Amino acid sequence: MKAESVISCKNIQKKYGNFELNIDSIDFPKGFATALIGENGAGKTTLLEMIAGIKQIHNGDITYFGNYTEKDRENNPYVKEHIGYTGTDKHYFLPHWTLKQTKEIQSVLFDNFDGEKYDRILDELAVTNDSSSDKAKKVSDLSDGNRIKLMLAGVLARDTKLLLMDEPASPLDPLMREKLCSMLREYIASSEDNDKSVIFSTHNISDMENVTDYAIIIENGTVVEQGFVEELKEKYVYVRGEKKDEDAAKHILYDLTSNAYGFEGLCLSENIDKLAGMDIETTIPTLSQLSVGIMRAYTKLKSHC
Amino acid sequence: MKHLSRMITAHNCFCSFLCNLVSLVLMPAFLIPINVIVMRSNCYISLVVTMTILAYYTIFLDYYSFNGITSKDFFLGMIKNSPYTARYLKYAVLADQIRRFIQIVIPPIISVLIAASAHIKGIDIKFLVFTLTMIFLNYSGTTCLLTIMRNILTDITYALISIPIASILGVLNACMMFLFIHSSIHIPFIIWLLITFILSVMISIYVFRYTTGRCLANIQGDLT
Numbered sequence: 304m305k306a307e308s309v310i311s312c313k314n315i316q317k318k319y320g321n322f323e324l325n326i327d328s329i330d331f332p333k334g335f336a337t338a339l340i341g342e343n344g345a346g347k348t349t350l351l352e353m354i355a356g357i358k359q360i361h362n363g364d365i366t367y368f369g370n371y372t373e374k375d376r377e378n379n380p381y382v383k384e385h386i387g388y389t390g391t392d393k394h395y396f397l398p399h400w401t402l403k404q405t406k407e408i409q410s411v412l413f414d415n416f417d418g419e420k421y422d423r424i425l426d427e428l429a430v431t432n433d434s435s436s437d438k439a440k441k442v443s444d445l446s447d448g449n450r451i452k453l454m455l456a457g458v459l460a461r462d463t464k465l466l467l468m469d470e471p472a473s474p475l476d477p478l479m480r481e482k483l484c485s486m487l488r489e490y491i492a493s494s495e496d497n498d499k500s501v502i503f504s505t506h507n508i509s510d511m512e513n514v515t516d517y518a519i520i521i522e523n524g525t526v527v528e529q530g531f532v533e534e535l536k537e538k539y540v541y542v543r544g545e546k547k548d549e550d551a552a553k554h555i556l557y558d559l560t561s562n563a564y565g566f567e568g569l570c571l572s573e574n575i576d577k578l579a580g581m582d583i584e585t586t587i588p589t590l591s592q593l594s595v596g597i598m599r600a601y602t603k604l605k606s607h608c
Numbered sequence: 609m610k611h612l613s614r615m616i617t618a619h620n621c622f623c624s625f626l627c628n629l630v631s632l633v634l635m636p637a638f639l640i641p642i643n644v645i646v647m648r649s650n651c652y653i654s655l656v657v658t659m660t661i662l663a664y665y666t667i668f669l670d671y672y673s674f675n676g677i678t679s680k681d682f683f684l685g686m687i688k689n690s691p692y693t694a695r696y697l698k699y700a701v702l703a704d705q706i707r708r709f710i711q712i713v714i715p716p717i718i719s720v721l722i723a724a725s726a727h728i729k730g731i732d733i734k735f736l737v738f739t740l741t742m743i744f745l746n747y748s749g750t751t752c753l754l755t756i757m758r759n760i761l762t763d764i765t766y767a768l769i770s771i772p773i774a775s776i777l778g779v780l781n782a783c784m785m786f787l788f789i790h791s792s793i794h795i796p797f798i799i800w801l802l803i804t805f806i807l808s809v810m811i812s813i814y815v816f817r818y819t820t821g822r823c824l825a826n827i828q829g830d831l832t
Contacts, residue, residue, distance in 0.1 A: 357688055359828050377828075380691035394683030399624045407617045411699075412690035457686070 306332035308369065309465055309500040310354055315363035317349060324349050324524040326363070332531075333369075334497035336487055336514050339504040340594045341521035342602060347504035348391065350521070351469045354502070355388040368464065384415055387458025388467045395454055398443035402431060402453070405442065409457050421460035428452040428482070447474035455483070459490065466490065468503035472510055480507065484514040508591040520594055522601035532590055539596070540575050541588035543567040548581040558596040569596035611699075618696050619703030621687075623673035631707070635665060636714045643719040644726070651723070651730040652785045655739060658715055659746045660778040666708060666750045667757065667774045674704055674754075676761040678822040688827050694820065701819045705751065705812055712747050737801050738788045744804035745784055748811040749777045755815045 308330040315326040324346040331337050339347045352358040354365055356376050365373050367382050376382040389395070396405055402425070409416045422431070430445070430452050431437035445453065451474050458466055466487070472480045491499050505511045512532075519529040530538070544552055549566045553559055555577045559568035569588060570578065588596070620628070639658050646654035676682040687693055716739050724731045753773050760766050788797050 355689060383689065383691035386689075388689045392683070392685060395685040397621065397683065397685060400621065404617075404620065408621050409686070411614050411617050412687065412692060412696060414691075 306335065308366070309333040310368075310502065311364075311366040312350070312354070313364045313366075315350070315353065315361060315365070317353070317358070317361040319349075322346070322524060324361075326350070326524075326526055329519060329526060329529065331500065331502050331519075332517050333500050334491065334494070335516035335531075336491060336501040336503070337517040337519060338508070338511060338515040338590075339502065339519050339521060340506075340508060340598070341504075342598060343506075345521045346524040347521055348469050351388075351467050351502070351504060352390070355386065355390075355467050356383065357388075357390070380414070384413060385462075385464040386467060387461055387463040387465070388469075389451070389454035389458055389471055390469045391473075393450075396442040396450065398441065400442045401439050402442070403438040405453060405457065409460075413461055415462040416457075417460045417462075421456050424456035424459055425453070428456060428479075430456070448476060448479060451475060452479070455486070459486065464494075464498055464500070466501045466503070468501065470504055470506065472503075472505055472507040477510070480510045484511060487514050508594050509589070512590040515590060518590060518594065520597050522598055527601050528597045535590075535593055536587050538572055539569050539588050539593055540572050541567070541586045541592050541596075542570045542575075542578065542583050543586075544578075544581055544583040548578075548583065552578060552581060552583075558600045560599075569593065569600075614696075615699045615703040615706075618699035619707060622677065622700055623704070623707070627669060627673050628707070631665075631669060631711045632714070635662070635711070636718065639715040640719050640722070643715060644722050644728075647719065647723045647728050647730075651728070651735050652738065652789055655716060655719075655742055656778075656781045656785050658719065659712075659742050659781050660774075662712060662715060663746055663750055663777040663781075664771075664774040666711065666746075667754060667770050670754050670757065671763070671766055671770070674700075675758055675766065678755075678758045678819055678826070679761045680826050681761055682823075682826070684823070684827065693827060694824055697820050697823050698816075701816055701823075705816065708750065709747050712750070713743055716743060734788065734797060737797055738785070741784060741788075741797075741801045741804050742781060744801070744808040745780060746777060748804060748808040749780060751808075751815050752811050753777070755818060758819070 310331040312326055312329045315324060317324040322344065339350065341347050349358060353361055356373070359373070367376060368385070371379065371382050400408065406418050406421055409421070410418055425431045430449050431440075442450065442453070451471060455471065472483060475483060487501050491501060493499060503511070515532055517529070517531050518535060520527050528535070539557065542552070542556060543565065544567070545565045546561070549559070549561055552566060555570060555574050557569040557571055559566050569592065575585065639661065643654050643658040646657065687696060690696060720731065720736065720739050753776070757766065757770065757773065760769065784800065787793055787795065787800060
C-alpha cells in the first residue's frame with residue numbers, strides 16, 4: 304500500500320553521548336495512525352521531539368504536510384497550529400496553573416483552540432464536572448493519568464491535522480486506554496478528505512493495536528522495521544514447534560524463544576517452506592508478537608530468552 | 609484590550625494569583641501604614657527603609673514566579689509548542705516589568721499622598737523628587753539584579769545570593785538619601801531623578817530584549 308506522507312524524515316542524525324539516532328528515511332502515512340515502537344532509550348521520544356520542534360538541532364530534513372520545511376515550521380504559524388503534541392514532560396502544564404488557566408493560556412498560544420470544546424472533552428473524560436471548584440483545581444493536584452487527559456483535551460480542542468503523542472497510554476487505566484483508542488479513531492475519521500493523522504509512541508502495544516495502522520520499530524536509534532500492520536502480518540508468521548525441532552528451526556526463524564515444552568518465534572513468510580517436515584503450528588502474529596520478536600532480534604539486552 | 613488581556617494571561621502563567629495578591633495588595637497594605645508612621649520622625653529614613661524592604665521582597669518573590677526563566681533547564685512546557693512562543697514570552701516579560709513597576713510605585717506614592725494630606729513635616733518638592741528617584745532607582749536596581757538571578761534555578765544558591773544582592777540595593781538607597789540631604793553635597797538633586805529615570809528606561813529595554821532573546825535561544829537550542 305502506498306500513501307501520501309504527513310511527515311517525511313530523511314537522513315536524520317542526532318548524537319547524545321553514546322547514543323546516536325540515525326534514520327535514513329521514514330514516511331509517516333497521511334490519514335493513518337502510526338505507532339513508534341521500541342525499547343526504552345531506542346530514540347522514539349527524541350524523534351517525536353524533533354518533529355514537534357522541541358529538539359531543533361540535528362542533521363537531516365523533516366518535511367511537514369508534504370511541503371513545509373523545519374524553517375517553515377518556525378516561521379509559518381500554519382505548521383505548529385496544525386500539530387498537536389502531547390509529551391511525557393511533567394511540566395507540560397506548569398504545576399501552579401489552574402484548570403481554568405490551562406484553557407486561557409492555550410487560547411493565547413493557539414489561534415485554533417476551542418475553549419468550549421476543551422471544557423466538553425474534560426467533562427467527557429471525567430477530569431472536571433460543572434462545579435467551579437474543579438476549574439480552580441491546580442495541575443499539580445492531578446494524577447498522571449488526568450494530566451495526560453488534560454493534554455489530550457488540549458490538542459483535541461484544536462483544529463489540527465496531526466497529533467504527535469509520546470507514550471499517551473502509559474499512565475492511563477485500561478478503560479481510558481480503550482477510550483483513547485476510540486478518540487484517536489474518531490479524530491482520524493472526523494476528516495472528510497482523509498488528512499488527519501496520528502503518530503504516537505507506545506510500550507502498550509496490545510492495548511493500542513486496534514488503533515495502529517502503520518508501525519515503525521526503532522531499536523538502538525535506527526529503524527529496523529516499518530510498514531502497514533496488515534502488510535507486516537503477511538510478511539511474518541508466528542511459529543510454535545516442539546522441542547525436538549528447535550535446533551533446526553533456530554537457523555530459519557527470525558527470532559526464537561524456547562521453554563521446556565517447545566519453541567516459538569517469528570519467521571519470515573518467505574522462509575516458512577524451510578520449516579517443512581517439522582511439527583509446527585503457524586498463526587498470524589499479533590502486533591505485539593511482531594514487535595517483541597523484531598525488537599528481540601536487535602536488542603542489546605544481554606540476557607533474554 | 610486584546611493585547612492587555614493576553615499580557616495578563618501570559619504574566620499569570622508564570623506568576624500565581626497568590627503572588628499577585630501579596631505583591632499588589634498585601635505588601636502595600638503592610639508597608640504603607642508603617643511608612644506613614646515612621647515618616648512622622650524622618651521622611652527620608654522612612655522611605656529608604658520602605659524601599660529596601662520592598663527590594664528584598666521583590667527579589668524574594670521572583671523565586672516563586674519568573675525565576676529561572678532564562679536558565680537552560682527552565683520548564684516552558686506547552687509554550688514551546690506554540691507558533692506564537694516569541695510573542696507570548698514578550699507579553700509575559702513586558703507584563704512582569706509593568707507589574708514590578710506598579711508594585712514598587714504603590715507603597716511610596718500612597719504613603720506620600722497620605723503624609724501630604726496629613727501635613728507631615730518634611731513633605732516638600734525635594735522629598736517628592738527623592739520619592740520618584742527612589743522609585744526609579746529601585747525599579748532599575750531590582751530589574752537589573754533579577755535578570756542576573758533568573759539564570760539560577762537552584763533554591764539554595766538563590767537564597768544565598770538573594771540576601772547580599774538585595775542588600776546592595778539597601779546600600780544604594782542609603783547613598784541616594786545621603787546625596788539628597790547632606791549639606792556638603794552641592795549637586796542639584798533633580799539630576800538624580802533624571803539619571804535614575806534614564807537608567808530605568810534603558811534597563812527596561814535591555815532586560816526585555818535579553819530575557820526574551822535568551823528564552824528563545826534556549827528553546828531553539830537543545831533543552832535536554
